[in-house]
Amino acid sequence: MLLPSKSTFMNYIKKFRVKPGSKVRLSEIDPDFSDKDEDKKSSVEKIAKLQEQMNVMQYRLFAEQKRSLLVVLQALDAGGKDGTIRHVFGTMNPQGCRVAGFKQPSAEELSHDFLWRIEHQSPKRGEVVVFNRSHYEDVLVVRVHNLVHKDVWKERYEQINDFERRLAANGTQILKFFLHISKEEQLERFKDRLDDPERHWKISEADYSERKYWDDYQAAYEDAIERCSSHDAPWFVIPSDHKWFRNLAISKIVTETIENLGIELPPPHVDIDNIRSSYHEALGWAEAKKDD
Ligand code: AMP
Ligand code: MG
DSSP states (O other): OOOOOOOOSOOHHHHHBOOTTOOOOGGGSOTTOOOTTOOHHHHHHHHHHHHHHHHHHHHHHHHHOSOEEEEEEEESTTSSHHHHHHHHHTTSOSTTEEEEEOOSOOHHHHTSOTTHHHHHTSOOTTOEEEEESOGGGGGTHHHHTTSSOHHHHHHHHHHHHHHHHHHHHTTEEEEEEEEEOOHHHHHHHHHHHHHOGGGGGGOOHHHHHHHTTHHHHHHHHHHHHHHHOOSSSOEEEEEOSSHHHHHHHHHHHHHHHHHHTTOOOOOOSSOHHHHHHHHHHHHHHHHHHHHO
């Protein structure tokens, strides 16, 4: 088994974490940023190593059955949520890892409070769950399109904080990532989709209609991140114009965070020396039988 190693590269947790209570100005965070000591080629190898470490930790988390990890991914259209899931979490053991996606709520979901469908998908002990969109949509798209009255969505930040505090207090480590891309990069990615028949299924008219609300979305994200980045459930703003850098930064942050949980394998439920003698006894019988 690999032991967690101390890494030599930039402290991405420190660099991209939004400190609780601090102001967020997305226009002042460069989506094109990348670590100058890395490039696409070096990132592939580093991500593979990080995944090995991440998988060791996932194994321990699963064995321990006490805590869990919830990763929230939010971004504008073409921001890279799907790619992040594939490239960062794609090697996790499916026994113990799950993705939950949140689209327009159904009539049934709308007839409950906004956290009802979210709560239902929150991780069990030992599990890693990745949210592809989340309860934050209820203060993002809902706010931008006035789907509920302002008085209603304004109350939700505190409700989200209460909910996340409760999950954290019950053993869930929460990490929330905003994949920050530029408007130009979004259009590039829309073009890539148009040019690639394999990706035509991803195109929706909403991509273009929502783009008109770019500034409103940026403002809604700033408020959500500012009001809901907490010690137990921090937000990270990840420069995401470079897909390789986005994957590297998120891999690093997730790996370091689960390593910092200090999860040990649980002690055996049995007396190993006793079991060893049972094993040797069984082996003796099996060998005696062979000689017959
Ligand atoms: P996609 O992730 O591209 O498949 O799109 C899912 C769509 O569902 C996006 O346009 C989201 O904004 C929308 N959506 C997700 N959650 C909500 C919500 N709570 N209320 C309204 N729309 C939502
Ligand atoms: Mg979409």
